[in-house]
Amino acid sequence: MYRIGVIGGGAAGMMAAVTAAEHGAQVTILEHTDRLGRKILSTGNGKCNYTNLHISKDDYFGNHPSFVTDALSVFGPQDMISYFKDHGILTQEKRDGYCYPYAGQASTIRDFFIRRLEELSVAVLLQTKVNKIRVLPDGFALQTAEKEYFFDRLIIACGGKAAPVTGSDGSIFLLLKLLGIKLQKMYPTLAPLYVSDEECKLLAGVRANGSVTLKIDGEPLCQDEGEIQFNKETISGIPVFQLTHDAVAALDEEKKVTIWVDFLPKMEHDETKCYIEKQIEERTGISTGQLLAGMVHQKVTVAILHRLKLPGSGAAGTLSSKQIKKIVSLLHHFVFTVSRQPDFANAQATRGGVCVDQLDQNMMVKKIPGLYIAGEMMDVDGKCGGYNLQWAWTSGRIAGMCAAAGENNA
Ligand SMILES: Cc1cc2nc3c(=O)[nH]c(=O)nc-3n(C[C@H](O)[C@H](O)[C@H](O)COP(=O)(O)OP(=O)(O)OC[C@H]3O[C@@H](n4cnc5c(N)ncnc54)[C@H](O)[C@@H]3O)c2cc1C
Known part of the structure; x- marks a missing residue:
């Protein structure tokens, strides 16, 4: 059983953690704010437009459209709708394809993930900031103010720089640069x-x-x-x-x-x-x-x-x-x-971020086996209409699944 660390407890991080745990991994989330999934609560004007039935490569920007469409073919909108349905959440479709939880509350989605993490015994460390990431021959060491944590696999899902009040303050990008990960210049978008x-x-x-x-x-x-x-x-x-x-x-x-x-x-x-x-x-x-x-x-x-x-x-x-x-x-x-x-403060998403040509189809950084990236921190941004959350679910699901399976790892 792999020990998997997930840095960031937003949409992508929670999806990755739940998925990895469903696939038998021992998972820990390290989140630097005092709660999980804060941004989800403000999505879709508090109703959470969590996906869109009409989705294609034209709904996403970024330099590698096939990276996005390939991933969506592994876990797309219908998979997300079914996943929620299997776990007791019904969907309502509005405005030609925009999907929301039937209850009309974003908290339905956020609370579901928190409950699911508990069911799967995922350890959640709140107010835990990672100051240093060390790549070891057989895993990763994460230095926080209190102690150092060790994991076999690492998933980073810290969001971009949009709406920093929700926790996505961009602090992780400095650590990524130190790991030699290339970043595309970041701008606020959907603003x-x-x-x-x-x-x-x-x-x-x-x-x-x-x-x-x-x-x-x-x-x-x-x-x-x-x-x-x-x-x-x-x-x-x-x-x-x-x-x-x-x-x-x-x-x-x-x-x-x-x-x-x-x-x-x-x-x-x-x-x-x-x-x-x-x-x-x-x-x-x-x-x-x-x-x-x-x-x-x-x-x-x-x-x-x-x-x-x-x-x-x-x-x-x-x-x-x-x-x-x-x-x-x-x-x-x-x-x-x-x-x-x-301003990033008023933006809903981030243009730019981790260049996806450094990742394989499993969301793994090719030159650092065992390290996965998920969500908005990648150079993938969608239009308004549920596309950004779908990207968080898709990339989180794939990263969680592959990290737990150890696919493509050294
Ligand atoms: C007002 C608003 C409305 C939106 N509405 C919609 C919508 O209706 N539909 C849609 O599809 N998209 C919407 N979006 C966009 C969507 O919410 C995001 O694209 C999505 O939440 C990104 O998920 P994520 O997990 O990648 O990042 P985030 O949700 O930003 O989560 C990142 C998490 O990582 C944590 N973190 C950051 N840095 C660190 C660190 N160094 N150490 C530890 N933890 C860290 C953060 O605190 C946060 O919990 C909206 C965004 C906003 C701001």
């Missing part, structure tokens, strides 16, 4: 984007349905649609999150990054123009400020008029055709300039 435009302040608090297009140096790169949220300095919401992976790299290269918002994506420009002209014609006496009242949020009108330097109190009937054209243009193409990198 609100900072914009410099004054109109963002005017839009604060608005949740508007629309589409967003990311343009890099004026060239459209990617697009998404859904509920866009405005805060004083940021634009966020799922469609904006989906663009962050590409935005952060471009910002790093000092390229001009803009977000083009279409507040009326279901209408053609000409249709919008005709509709507005008809409104002006038929609703005699309405002001410019009232003109768009039934089409978009009042604050969107204010922002458009601000950008055009038009008073809202003026009669809409006095608008020139050029001004009407500009209003239509802003309804469909309101441009915001992204001013700086997002």
